[in-house]
Amino acid sequence: MNFSSKLLENAVAEFAKLPGVGQKTALRLVLHLLNQDKPDVERFSHAISKLRNEIQFCRVCHNISDLQVCEICASPKRDHSLICVVEDTRDVMAIQNTDQYNGVYHVLGGLISPMDGIGPSDLQVDTLVERLKGNDVKEVIFALSATMEGDTTIFYLHKKLKDFNINISTIARGIAFGGELEYVDEVTLGRSIVTRVPYENSLSK
Amino acid sequence: MNFSSKLLENAVAEFAKLPGVGQKTALRLVLHLLNQDKPDVERFSHAISKLRNEIQFCRVCHNISDLQVCEICASPKRDHSLICVVEDTRDVMAIQNTDQYNGVYHVLGGLISPMDGIGPSDLQVDTLVERLKGNDVKEVIFALSATMEGDTTIFYLHKKLKDFNINISTIARGIAFGGELEYVDEVTLGRSIVTRVPYENSLSK
Known part of the structure; x- marks a missing residue:
């Protein structure tokens, strides 16, 4: 793009570094800010x-x-014997919004992803292990994305934690409430048949 | 959303004021910035x-x-007798990128839009009239969006400028180069038949 101003070009370049923001969107956002009052x-x-x-x-x-x-x-007021392991603060907010969980959290700060150069040492793994040493924790719940990175991270953490005398669980996977069967992908549908639950347990409360 | 930090909440609220950015996108952008180095x-x-x-x-x-x-x-090097009237700096950039125009510009800073409370006095209309008083300008080209606001603005400006001894033109409207006829809307297609041009003039150079 041919900018008429270096100041404008710099601001657009900075905005365009944000994820999902291209040059045109960046320019639109910058021009919007230019139209706002200086204090804003x-x-x-x-x-x-x-x-x-x-x-x-x-x-x-x-x-x-x-x-x-x-x-x-x-x-x-919260149950400190129950730790829910999540990727980042967004997941804490999402689970808090459900009003279904009263334990505490552990934020890893990412997922293991060799493709992106993120290994266990980049995450809050050691501090999680440290928290389990006090014998106060009874259960660890993995609430990670159902992706390759999430599964890899669960696999790694499970190996690390299995020698502690605690229950290890993952959040349930299956079809979403309100989801229509014909649109569910095959893997999810197949697994949801294999891991079916007794009717009484399936009702949302 | 339940934010765990007031600082985070403030930053997200500021981002969410940008056009086309909702709370979730704002949070994603803010968390991205949090992962960057402080100098960045x-x-x-x-x-x-x-x-x-x-x-x-x-x-x-x-x-x-x-x-x-x-x-x-x-x-x-530019032709100062030819003024192209545009809405904002994005349009100047777009026209400059075509390499087909060698005149100068006049940036209105918006379009007349009663719905948004934008009248002629909010735009650079008086300064445009002022530029035409020197007798140096031979032609004014309106390069405004083909919307209700653009047409209203052209109508208003045409009334203001018609007493000057200058040519007034608008950029051509019709089907886009590379556009398939069956996907063109009816109004554009209808007008492009009415305003057809001799074959020799229609070739892109």
Whole structure:
């Protein structure tokens, strides 16, 4: 693109580095910001810079937090013997929104992905093992994506954790509530027949 | 959404104000920035703030520029008797990329849109009239979107400019080069028959 201004070109180039944002979208977003009042743009720019510089991660579960120990880990109302292992903070938010889980979390910060050069040492694996040493934890639930990376990570973690005297489980896989059978992929449908559950257990509460 | 951090929530809220960016996309973008190095994020934040605070608009054509008079308006190689009226800087870039136009531009900064509360006084209309008073301009080309807003703006500007001794034209409308006839909408196809051109004029150069 032929920019009439270096300032404009720089801002567009920075926006275009974001995932899923191409040059044209970046230009549209930048021109939108140019039309906003200066204090609004300053607030936008400041929020990002402040987030990156002041963000903290919970010392216990490694979720994003404004405190040294996050609200969930600090809460006495939650079941600290139950740890749900997730990829990132989005998954914590998604599970929290279900109102079906009262345990605590452990945020890995990613999934094992040799293609992207992400190995176990890049994730919060050692800190998870450390949390299990106190004998207070009874169960670890893996709530990871049902992808190659998720399965690899579960396989690796299972090997690491199997010598501890704890239950290890994964979230159930099957057809979604409200899902129409004819649109479900074969693998999911096949596995959901093999891992069928008694009728009484299948009702949503 | 239940955010575990106020800083995170603020940054997501700011991103979600951008056009076409919802809460989920905003969260994805913010988490991407969190994974980047601090200097990279600082550069992103700085580019936006600097753009908004230091941006200038060409005194002549009102295009975005780093100088008081933009490169196009300052160039002696361009035909200053030919003014192409466009909505914003994106259109200047699009026309410049065609390499088919050697005149100068006039950037309105928007289109007349009563629904959005944008009237002629919000656009660079008076400055366009001012440019025509010097008797140097021979032709004004309207290169505006073929929408209700674009047509309204052309109608308004035509009334304003018709007393000057200049040619007024609009860019040609019709089916796109490479376009398949069966997919062209009826209005465009109908008008392109009515406004047909002699074969010799229709060849792309």
